[in-house]
Amino acid sequence: MDKERTEFFRKLLNERLRALLVEAGATLGNLTEDQENLADAIDLASMESNRDFQLRIRDRERVLIHKIQEALGRLDEGEYGVCTHCGNDIAEKRLMARPVATHCIDCKTEFEQLERSSREL
Numbered sequence: 001m002d003k004e005r006t007e008f009f010r011k012l013l014n015e016r017l018r019a020l021l022v023e024a025g026a027t028l029g030n031l032t033e034d035q036e037n038l039a040d041a042i043d044l045a046s047m048e049s050n051r052d053f054q055l056r057i058r059d060r061e062r063v064l065i066h067k068i069q070e071a072l073g074r075l076d077e078g079e080y081g082v083c084t085h086c087g088n089d090i091a092e093k094r095l096m097a098r099p100v101a102t103h104c105i106d107c108k109t110e111f112e113q114l115e116r117s118s119r120e121l
């Protein structure tokens with residue numbers, strides 16, 4: 001993935017993260033465009049010890065925040081947009097719809113079929 005695309009997805013992920021944190025009621029000063037404030041909010045969200053803040057974040061949001069943090073980590077590592085199962089590129093269309101995706105559509109489909117068949121047993 002080239003630098004331009006990387007920055008595009010970084011921005012997209014950061015925006016989603018901020019939206020989630022705002023939704024969770026993060027009143028850490030102003031969650032403006034200020035990257036430093038955003039970084040503080042991310043730190044706070046990942047700190048298990050901050051119970052009050054954690055309690056305000058619902059499970060679904062917590063999982064999503066964690067996934068976004070992981071995706072941002074993969075961006076830094078240069079591994080973003082690569083399927084963690086088969087190593088192929090994840091289609092950009094899929095990343096646009098689901099920027100935290102870690103599997104290409106083929107693997108995802110395969111996993112879902114496996115899951116379904118194991119449930120039927």
Ligand SMILES: [Zn+2]
Binds near residue numbers: 088103105107
């Ligand atoms: Zn794959």
